[in-house]
Amino acid sequence: MLKKSLLALAVSSIGIMSLPTLANTYEIDTKGAHASINFAVKHLGYSWLTGRFDTFSGQFTYDPAKPEASTVNVTIDTTSVNSNHAERDKHLRSPDFLNVEKFPKATFVSTKIVLDDDNDEFNIVGDLTLNGVTKSITIEVDKVGEGKDPWGGYRAGFEGETEINMKDFNIKMDLGPASQTVKLELHVEGIKK
Secondary structure, X not given: OHHHHHHHHHHHHHXXXXXXXXXXXXXXXXXXXXXXXXXXXXXXXXEEEEEEEOOEEEEEEEOOOOHHHOEEEEEEEHHHEEOOOHHHHHXXXXXXXXXXXXXXXXXXEEXXXXXXXXXXXXXXXXXXXXXXXXXXXEEEEEEEEEEEOOOOOEEEEEEXXXXXXXXXXXXXXXXXXXXXXXXXEEEEEEEEO
């Protein structure tokens, strides 16, 4: 009887040890302003116009032992575009650019993660929906760090960048060939749920 109990305990322990680890879910910390979605585009090829989206939300899953199983889901309020110039922002919200009256939200949903040289560098491939158009984009990501915070929580942070072509997302305004590409720079800090 004792042998059977020990055998059952050993088998169940092996079964538990062989279960896959589950990725943790993180809420992007926009309330604490520890995340940002920034953009830059050349203005007529003479200088850089920079800005950001002030309002967005999302979450990601992440397991440092298996980063390729991670997922990302972000929703951006396109009406919150902010280039630090009220008249320009009004134009950016118009049908010439973001057409926010018709498409007040943009979304990004990951479809796969491709590891680079190590587990702290990878590419996130996913679907960006902007101005009513959905296209696959690739974001190059570096892990910044992770660990406990002073308030008893646990955080993980990443930075990423990508480029998109405005015409791919049916943005009509044409400021010349130097202004067709938008650089996106992302800083994301998540709080483990």
